[in-house]
Amino acid sequence: MTEHLTAPRFEMRGVRKAFGATTALDGVDLAVRGGEICALVGENGAGKSTLMGVLAGALQPGAGRMSIDGRPYAPRDPIDARRAGVAMIYQELSLAPHLSVMENVLLGAEPMRFGLVDRARMRELARGALAELGHDDILPEAPVAELSPAAQQLVEIARAVAVGCRVLVLDEPTSSLGAEDTDRLFALLARLKAQGHAIVYISHFIEDVQRVADRFEVLRDGRNAGRGSVKDATIGDIVAMMVGRPVAELFPRTPRQPGEPLLDVEGLGPGGASFTLRRGEVVGIAGLIGSGRTRLLRALFGLEPVRSGRVRLGVVPAPRDPRGCWRAGMGFLSEDRKGEGLAVHLSLADNVTLTRLEPFGRAGWVSPGRQREAARQWVERLGIRCGGVGQGAGELSGGNQQKVALARLLHHDVDVLILDEPTRGIDVGSKAQIYALIDSLVATAAAPRAKAVLMVSSYLPEIRGLCDRVGVMRRGRLGPLLAATARSEHELMLEATGTA
C-alpha cells in the first residue's frame, strides 16, 4: 500500500493549543490512514493527550485545520466528534459500573420503540458489536462492575464500534492489563485494522508500540520530533527521538556491597513467600498483574491482613500497621499514584513531609517555613520541576509526581524502601532519573547508610537492569530469588505465565 494511493482517514495540520502562558501544542501535524495503526509516543507533557483531546473534541485548538475523509472537521465537543466517527478510549475507563454491558455499549444511542427502550434490540446490537470484536463470550446482560479490566476495555471499544466510529484513539490501553490480555487486545486491534479503522495508539511501552503499530509519530515539547515505520526503527531510535538525546545508559550500576539482612520474610501467607532483603541490594519481583505481587508488598506494610508467616525488620518482628512500619524505618510507594500515593490537592511540601513532621517543631507544632525548607531540598536533589513547594501535587507531570512520592521515603530516611511499580506511566527522562536515584541509594558509596530496596515491576528491562536478585510471582507464590541476569526477559515471562 503506497502513500499516494490511500488518502488519510483523518488529518491534522498545524494544530496549536495554549493553556494560559504554556504552549502545549505548537503546530503539530498528524495523519492516519484507514487500516493503519499509528503509535503516538513522547514523554509526559509532550502534548500527546492534548493533541488527542483536540481530535476527540474535548479541547478547542487555537489554530490549525482538521479533516476526516477529506471533509473539514471541527468538533464542538466529544459528542460532536463521536457523530463524526472519532472515539477516544481513555486511560480511566469511562463506563457506568452499575449498568449492564449492553446498556453501556448503547449508552446515549439506545434503540427506542414506542418511546421506550427496546431491550431485545439493544441485546441484539450489543451482541453484534461484541461478536464483531470476536468476543461473544461477554454476556450483554452482565453488570460491567463484575467484568475484569480487560473485558471492561472491550466493552468500551465495542461502544465505539457500535455507533460506527472509524477513528479510534487508545490512550495507554495496556497499562492495567497482564500479558495474556495484552495479547488479546493486540489481536483485536489487528482485526479492527483489517476492518479499515484508523487507530491511534498512545503508549509509554515502546515494546508494545513495536508489536502493534505500523508507524510511529514522536511528539516532543508540543512539536513533531520524528516519525517512521516501526519496522525500520529500534527502541533506541524511538527513545532518542522522544528525549531529544541518545540514552547512553538507562540503568546505571555503581558497585554494591550487600550487608546485614534488614527484612526477613518467612512463609508470609497466603502464598507463603520467604526471602531475605539485605542492606545495599535491590530485590525485584516480576510477575503478571494479579499474580499477588502487590498483595505481598501491601501485606508486608500492614495494608492488607496477613494470615500466616513471620516478618522481621532488622532483628525485631515487623509492625503490622503502616504507622508502625514508618516508625521502624520501612517506607512504601504505592502503584496508584493519584488514588493512594499523593494528595493531589495538597502542596508538594505537605506530600513530601507528611509521615515525619516531628523535625519541624516540638510538642505537636509544625513550622511551615521549616517544612517548606525541607521540601525544597528534596525538590533540588531530585530535580523536581515545579513552581515552588507550595504548588499542588496534582498540578505536576506524572514523572514529577512520582519523584514527590519517592521524596517522602527519602525525607523519612527509611532503611527499607518498598516500591510498587516505581516508574509506571512516567516518561523516559524521569525513569532514568529514578533508576539513578535507586542505584545511588544502595551503592557501596552510601555505606554504612545504604538502603535496601524491594520493588515490583511489570517492566522486565527495569527488573533486570536495576535489581541484584529477582523472583517471579505466579498465582500468589513467589519463586526462588536468582541473580538478576540469570534469566532472560523471555525466561522470566515464561516463568510468570507458568509455561516454564
Next chain:
Amino acid sequence: MTARSLLDRTGTALGLVAVAIVFGVLVGPQFFEPANLDLMARQTAIVCMAALGMTVVIVAGGIDLSVGSTIALSTVVIALLLRAGVPPAAAGLGAVVAAAFCGLLNGVLITRLRVVPFIVTLGTMLVVRGAAKGLAHERRIEAPFTWLNDLLRAPDSAAKLPTGIWLVLGLALVVAGMLRYTRFGRHVFAVGSNARMARLCGVPIGRTNVAVYTIAGAFAGLAGLLQFSRLSVGDPTVAVGLELDVIAAVIIGGGSLAGGRGTIAGSLIGAAIMTIISIGCSQKGLANWVQQIVTGAIIVVAVALDRVRTHGAARLSETGA
C-alpha cells in the same frame, strides 16, 4: 501565583465586598453605621462560632448535620444548670462538655461503625434534638439572669464589641493556628484530601476523626452558649436547620465538601456574607420569603463554585499528565 489560586484566595473576600456594596447602595449609607455593623456582628456570632468547628470537619472530608440540635441541647443544659444553682461559668462549661460529648459520639460512631458521616450525623441530629426535648420536657426552660446573658449585649460605647464577638475572634485565631501550625492540623488536611494516602502514610485516621467531631461538638456547645445569651432561656426547639447555614458559611468561604480544603477566615467571611444578605433584606423592607430565596440562591451558587473549582483543578491535573 496563578490567576486561579489568586481568585481562590481572594474570591470570598471579593464576594463580601460585592454583597456589602449592593446592600450599601440599596439601603443607603446608614447601612454602614457602627450600630448597624454591631447588630450584624452580633447576629452572625452564633453561626461563626459553630462554623469554626464545621470548618475542621469539612476540611477532614466530613460533614456534621447535628450542629443545630447540639446548640439547642446546649441552651437547655445551661438553663437547667443555672436553675439548679450552679455558677454561670460552670453552667457554660457543662454545656460545652455535653456538646463535646455529642461530637465524640459522632466521631466514635463514624470510625467504629464505618458509616458515612452524613448518615451518622443525620441520625444524631434527631437523637440529640430528642434528648434536648426530653431534658426540657418539651418546654422552654426559664433561667435566672446572669452575666451569661450579657455576652452578646451591645456595650455602652459603640466603639467596643460585645464579649461574645471577642470570644469568636479569639477562638478563630486558635483554630486557624491549630489547622496551620500543628501536626494534628496537617493530619486533618491529609485525611480530608486523600484518606487512602493518609492511611499509607501512617496518619492515625480514626483518632483524627474522633478529635475532629469532638471539636465540632464543643464549638456547637459554645454556639449554644451564645444562643442562650440571646434568648436568656433554654429552648429545645431553637436552631432547627441552623447546621445548613453553618455548612453554607464554610462552603461559601472556600471549603470543599470533597475535603482537604477550607479556611477559618473564609468561613467567617462566608457567615458575614449570609448575615449581610439577611439584615440587608430586612432593612430594605423585603419580605422574609425574598430573604429565603436570596440566601438559598447564594448557597447553590457557592456550591456550584465549589464544583467548578474542584472540577477545574482535576481537569488541570489531567492535562498535565
